[in-house]
Amino acid sequence: MVVPEPGLPTRVRIHEVGARDGLQNEKTAVPTKVKAEFIRRLRTAGLTTIEATSFVHPKWVPQLADAEELFPQISDVDAELPVLVPNQRGLDRALALGARRIAVFASATESFAKANLNRTVDESLAVFEPVVRQAKDAGAHVRGYVSMCFGDPWEGEVPLPQVVRVCTALRDMGCDELSLGDTIGVATPGQVRALLTLLDEAGLPTAELGVHFHDTYGQALANTYAALQHGVTTVDASAGGLGGCPYAKSATGNLATEDLVWMLRGLGIETGVDLEALTATSVWMAGHLGRPSPSRTVRALGPTTQPDKDQ
Ligand code: HMG
Ligand code: MG
Numbered sequence: 001m002v003v004p005e006p007g008l009p010t011r012v013r014i015h016e017v018g019a020r021d022g023l024q025n026e027k028t029a030v031p032t033k034v035k036a037e038f039i040r041r042l043r044t045a046g047l048t049t050i051e052a053t054s055f056v057h058p059k060w061v062p063q064l065a066d067a068e069e070l071f072p073q074i075s076d077v078d079a080e081l082p083v084l085v086p087n088q089r090g091l092d093r094a095l096a097l098g099a100r101r102i103a104v105f106a107s108a109t110e111s112f113a114k115a116n117l118n119r120t121v122d123e124s125l126a127v128f129e130p131v132v133r134q135a136k137d138a139g140a141h142v143r144g145y146v147s148m149c150f151g152d153p154w155e156g157e158v159p160l161p162q163v164v165r166v167c168t169a170l171r172d173m174g175c176d177e178l179s180l181g182d183t184i185g186v187a188t189p190g191q192v193r194a195l196l197t198l199l200d201e202a203g204l205p206t207a208e209l210g211v212h213f214h215d216t217y218g219q220a221l222a223n224t225y226a227a228l229q230h231g232v233t234t235v236d237a238s239a240g241g242l243g244g245c246p247y248a249k250s251a252t253g254n255l256a257t258e259d260l261v262w263m264l265r266g267l268g269i270e271t272g273v274d275l276e277a278l279t280a281t282s283v284w285m286a287g288h289l290g291r292p293s294p295s296r297t298v299r300a301l302g303p304t305t306q307p308d309k310d311q
Contacts, residue, residue, distance in 0.1 A: 004268040008228050011270040013049060014257060015179070015210055015236045016042055018285075020051040020084060021254055022242025024063050026289060032066045034288050036073040041284065042239060043079045045277035047257075050077070051103070054084035055093040060247075071097045082143060086117055091131045095138055102135050103143040103179075104128045106170060108163040111154035112147055112183070116247040125169050132173045144170030145179045145212065149195060150187035160195050164202050177208045179236055182223065185216025185252060189226035196230040210234035213255045215241060215294075220255035221263055228269075235260060240282030240293035256295030258282060276301070 019039050023030055030038075035053075042050050052074060058065035067083070074081060075098065082101035085091045094102055106124055107113040113121045128144070135142050148155075149163045167178055180195065192211070199209065211227040211234070213220035224235055241256030261273045275297075282293045283302040293299065 002266060002268045008267060008269060009231065009233045010268075011233065012228070012264055013234045014047060014260065014271055014273065015049045015051065015082075015212075015234055016047040016239060016257060017051045017212070017236050017254055018042070018238035018240065018242045018257070020053055020064070021236075022238045022240070024054065024061050025243060026063055028289055029063065030288060032069045032073065035066070035070055038239075038281070038285055039074050039077060039079075039081075041281040042278070043077050045281055046271070046273040047079065047278075048272065049080040049082065049101075052081040052083055054086075055090035056084065056086050068093065068097065071099065080141075082141075084145075085131060085135075087127050088131055088134075091135060095135070095140070099140065101141045101143070102131075103145055104131060104170070104175070105145040105147065106166050107147045108158050108166050109148045109152040109155050112152055112247070115154075116147070121166065125166070125173075128170070129173045132170075132175060136174050141177075142175045143177050143179055143210075144173075144175035145181055146170065147181040147183045149180045150182045150191050151184055153184055160198050163195060164198050164204075167199060167204055168202055171204055171208070177210055177234065178204070179210040179212045179234075181212040182214055182220075185214035185220065187213065187223050188219055189222050192223045192226040193230060196227065196232070206231045207233070210236055212236040214243065214252060215255050216252045221259055224255060224260065225263070239278060240285055240298055241295040242285070242289075242293075253294055256282075256293070256297065258295045258297035258301070262297045 053067040054064045083099050084103045117124045213223045237257040237260045238254035239257045241253040243254035261275050279301045282298045286293045
């Protein structure tokens with residue numbers, strides 16, 4: 001039954017990250033043609049922003065080392081296909097293949113900046129500055145991720161002004177949108193509201209913010225609801241709840257796209273996603289990965305024949 005709630009947006013844009021955030025963390029190497037098929041099926045299920053891969057160092061993330069092979073295989077998919085780039089080399093590789101949406105990824109904490117990018121926070125921002133400028137000059141849309149917005153496995157609680165500083169720096173260098181990452185899934189709704197309020201006060205428009213919740217403690221949907229109440233309309237999620245970050249201890253899957261769509265559909269919020277087709281896609285992918293999707297909605301709607309063994 002659809003029962004709208006006052007004060008929520010009427011439409012949400014889902015930024016699907018399963019093919020990137022999801023697959024970057026899989027022990028199993030997923031063949032390039034399966035990734036391409038996954039992206040096609042996500043599009044068929046109604047997703048229009050599908051993060052495709054990363055142009056990072058292949059030794060750092062071997063699961064996505066096939067970016068050069070994959071990207072041309074999906075160039076005809078009628079969707080926005082953002083790709084991650086960590087530096088100039090990554091941008092050159094992405095632009096050479098015609099990428100139109102790129103994402104740089106910063107950290108609110110020094111420990112994760114070092115673990116993920118081998119740089120301090122300020123060094124990584126200095127790397128991003130010319131990358132963002134050149135991407136914009138090339139006509140690309142640029143997203144800036146900020147990881148560890150709410151908690152960090154090495155540093156614990158993250159002071160919110162630290163997050164605001166990095167968000168402001170990315171915005172000032174020209175990022176079109178920011179994505180606030182709860183990389184290890186520890187946030188709770190009050191924290192989300194507090195950060196969004198501080199970002200308002202710092203002059204960062206809510207319309208340019210997305211939220212990126214991992215679901216480690218089962219809080220991703222509650223946190224998303226808090227963000228929607230604040231006016232956020234871009235939500236990152238991963239089909240079937242795939243995901244994690246190989247360079248963050250205790251990061252598990254993202255908010256599952258199906259769980260998100262179930263809630264939004266019940267609230268009468270448009271997403272354009274066909275939940276049944278998406279669930280079938282996640283069940284199909286679970287078959288390739290050899291283990292069931294952690295998404296509650298996929299488990300509820302999908303066939304009982306999902307693979308049931310962890311690899
Ligand atoms: P580094 O070792 O400091 O690299 O790594 P470097 O700049 O010293 O260069 C060393 C060599 O790597 C050079 O080659 C470069 O050319 C090469 P050599 O001259 O020695 O032959 N190199 C590259 N090759 C291919 N593509 C590149 C590239 N860059 C340099 N782009 C680096 C620094 C940034 C490269 C490395 O740390 C890296 O690749 N990190 C990526 C980590 C990553 O992808 N993490 C996961 C994504 S972030 C995430 O999941 C969080 C998010 O979901 C939000 C959230 O949940 O919070 C977004
Ligand atoms: Mg992530």
